[in-house]
Amino acid sequence: MLAAALAVTPIANAAIPWFDNNKQETPSLAPMLEKATPAVVNISATGMKQNKQQIPEVFRRFFGQNAQPRMQEQPFQTAGSGVIIDAKKGYIVTNHHVIADTDEILITLKNGKQYEAKKLGSDSETDVALLQIEAEDLTDIPLADSDKLRVGDFAIAIGNPFAIGQTVTSGIVSALGRSGLGIEGYENFIQTDAAINSGNSGGALVSLDGKLIGINTAILGPHGGNVGIGFAIPSNMMNNLVKQIVEFGEVKRGVLGISGDNIDAGIAKAFDLSTSQGAIVRQVFEDTAAQEAGLKPGDAIISINGKAVNSFFELRAKIGTMGAGATVKLGVIRDGDKITIPVTLRESKGDNIKASVIHPALEGSELTNGKTQDGQAGVEVKALDKRSAAAAIGLQQDDVIIGVNRQRVENLADLRDKLEDQNGIIALNVVRGRSQLYLVIR
Structure with a gap:
């Protein structure tokens, strides 16, 4: 009776995309990872930084009380991870903070081969950088449509935590559209409980079918340790930035020209909105893309190109990572009516x-x-x-x-x-x- 009570119904093998009936007796991520992990690299970068050499008080009488500290150059080294996104061209995406102010960047592949990398461009406000190496027989990771992610989707993090070597951890998508954290200027993070630690920066967050859904960037935890709250830049956001770096050598950020707020229950009630998610337009600035397109104060923006927008922060991040000159279709609620407003983004006059x-x-x-x-x-x-x-x-x-x-x-x-x-x-x-x-x- 006990055996009967504990009996379970087998799950059909065909329902599990990562189940290999010919090689495995139990479900495993190994077949997918064998294809994905060669596309994740280790990054070691070195540079020189200037530090002030303070003049001890006992010597200040010889140099004068207003004597300025001497600047002294000291070498520094950073370590992180990167993802090959184009094997033919040798393009590698990582975080800006991994290679910022460095002079030499060394890429180590999973097979141990090493290559010097060239920095094609980076963007500190989104923490994305693009590198390039000259190598043959590279493996890249195909990109997923990160806008189709759902909370609860499985997520696998691949990187080089604490420089101990390539490591794989797994979890789920814990939340989407995380912003207002003060980590970057433009935030629209995927949150995951897949273990991410120091050194994972710039590594891959992949789906069960081995596609890139995000670039691991930051963690929330005491003393830099993992507590199950990690953040990744969505692949769509990263891809928009990379395209600009490839074309221009820099990010030519698009801007709308509005100020606004997150729609919450209070704003929804005040503006008689049927939704409590999205962005409410507070002000439309003169001579901007928004004014040219006909946006008005009080408009509620609820989607971009048919995909829902949950907050003003998310709107700002998505617009800010689309290139100047891009035309987007904004889903807007105005006076109770849903309308679509096409807007051609203008170039930012600075990284304000x-x-x-x-x-x-x-x-x-x-x-x-x-x-x-x-x-x-x-x-x-x-x-x-x-x-x-x-x-x-x-x-x-x-x-x-x-x-x-x-x-x-x-x-x-x-x-x-x-x-x-x-x-x-x-x-x-x-x-x-x-x-x-x-x-x-x-």
């Missing part, structure tokens, strides 16, 4: 981002990569709300941030990295016109 994604104290300012009057690279305050947190600490429009706690800052990626490393009081070194000053964030 809302500073709140970098640090809460900078909320209300809009930042972009810029230069001081004497040509120093830094982060320019492009726009500022005078009633904002950023204005309260003393920032003004046209200020250029060149340092954080006496560490040099040259661009938005630098600023984000430096602020993430700081605890307690933060001193921003700002150039205003021809003068320098410090602004304190407590």
Whole structure:
């Protein structure tokens, strides 16, 4: 009786795409991984960075109290993963942060062969970079349509965690369209519980049929350890960026020219909407793609090219990764009617981002990569709300941030990295016109 109670009905082999009846007695991911893993590579990159050599207080009387620290170059090395997406052309996708500021990039294939890589282009705001190697008999991974993913789909992460060698972990798609995390400027992440650790950055997130659904990018967890919350850049988003890098050598970001908010239950009620997901248009800026197409404040954008949009963050990320000149069809609810509005995106005038994604104290300012009057690279305050947190600490429009706690800052990626490393009081070194000053964030 006990045996009968525990009996189960066998599952038909044909229903399991990764079940090999001729070689396996039990279901296995091995047949799929044998095809996919050769397309995932290890990346080792080296470069030089400048560090300030502080002058000890005991020697300051010899050099003067205003003596500046000496800049000293020191070598550094990074390690990560990458994915071959075009075997014939030798294209490899990885994360920008894996190869940022490096001079030499070494690719190691699964079979142990090594090649020097050339950097074709990268984008710090989406953390995507494209490399190229000259090699024969490479294996690439076909791309999946990441817009068709569903929560609960199986996901397999392949990469090089802690530089111990190629490792495979499995899980599911835990969530889609994750944003507002402050990890990147444009966020539309796939969340997965497949184990992702340091070194997995730039590796592959694949489906059960061996197609690339995402590029592993970040984890949420104490001390950099895996707690089952990992994030990947969707393959469609990555592919849009790669096409621009191949054609232009850089990302020519498309922009709509609106400000907006996520649609939630409160906004849905206020605007009498039948949906609580999407993006509500708060303002349409003059001389923009949105104004030219006829978008209006109060429009609810619920889809792009027929695919649902769940939030303003997702809308911004998808638009921001489509190239300038692309025409998209926006599904809009206006006065209770569903309409479709075609929009031809214009090119961004700069990598402007809302500073709140970098640090809460900078909320209300809009930042972009810029230069001081004497040509120093830094982060320019492009726009500022005078009633904002950023204005309260003393920032003004046209200020250029060149340092954080006496560490040099040259661009938005630098600023984000430096602020993430700081605890307690933060001193921003700002150039205003021809003068320098410090602004304190407590």
